[in-house]
Amino acid sequence: MAFRTCLFSLLLAAPGVLSARPVNLNLNDLEYFADDGVNLLVYSNWYDGLFSDAKISSVELIHHGERTATNGDVRLHATPEQWDPVPAFIKREVDRENQRIEAFLEYADFDFQYSIAAEVVAGGLRISVNLEKPLPKALVGKAGFNF
Numbered sequence: 001m002a003f004r005t006c007l008f009s010l011l012l013a014a015p016g017v018l019s020a021r022p023v024n025l026n027l028n029d030l031e032y033f034a035d036d037g038v039n040l041l042v043y044s045n046w047y048d049g050l051f052s053d054a055k056i057s058s059v060e061l062i063h064h065g066e067r068t069a070t071n072g073d074v075r076l077h078a079t080p081e082q083w084d085p086v087p088a089f090i091k092r093e094v095d096r097e098n099q100r101i102e103a104f105l106e107y108a109d110f111d112f113q114y115s116i117a118a119e120v121v122a123g124g125l126r127i128s129v130n131l132e133k134p135l136p137k138a139l140v141g142k143a144g145f146n147f
Contacts, residue, residue, distance in 0.1 A: 025125050027099045033118065033125055037064045040125055042118045043092045043103035059116065059127060059147065072147040074105070074114055074129060076139065080146060085109075110136045112143070 025033040025040065033040040039062040046057050059072025077084055087105040090113075094101050099120035106113040115130045129145050 023124055025120050027094070027096055027101070027120070031094050031101070033099075033101075033120065038062070040118065042101040042116070043089070046089055059118065069147055072127065072145070073116065074143055075146045076107070076142050078144065078146075087114075107139075107143075110139055112136050112139060116145075 023035050023038065025035045025038070028034045032042065032044055041060040041062070043058060045060065057071055057073070059070075060067060061069040061072075071080070074087065075084065085107065087107050090104040090106060092101065092103045100117060101119075102115050102117040104113070104115045112135070113132060116127065117130060118125055118127045135143060
């Protein structure tokens with residue numbers, strides 16, 4: 001079994017945060033998480049290729065029809081700009097049985113591979129950034145999850 005560490009974990013939609021009732025997200029047939037008034041997409045869209053700060057990519061939160069958070073990804077600057085590098089997308093795996101989506105990405109110039117996983121947990125959704133090996137020294141203090 002490969003070494004796996006979680007660089008970051010975020011619990012979204014804890015009971016009472018987005019509504020007066022507990023959130024009941026489920027992975028739907030269109031391969032995104034949904035409940036009344038909230039949708040969470042995980043690598044359903046990708047940067048458009050011209051600008052790396054496009055607002056329709058990576059992990060996206062849509063709340064009552066409004067895209068309220070996007071670009072949930074590991075980036076190399078605290079506030080990425082249009083010309084900043086983006087990781088290369090490797091693959092996306094959807095596990096309906098376990099209500100989980102995982103995307104695999106890399107920054108080849110830094111020999112840095114990682115995955116971002118989203119999975120349904122009691123009352124919400126956990127998003128984690130997972131590394132197979134330690135963060136390259138060149139990215140310490142630079143790489144971080146932006147959302």
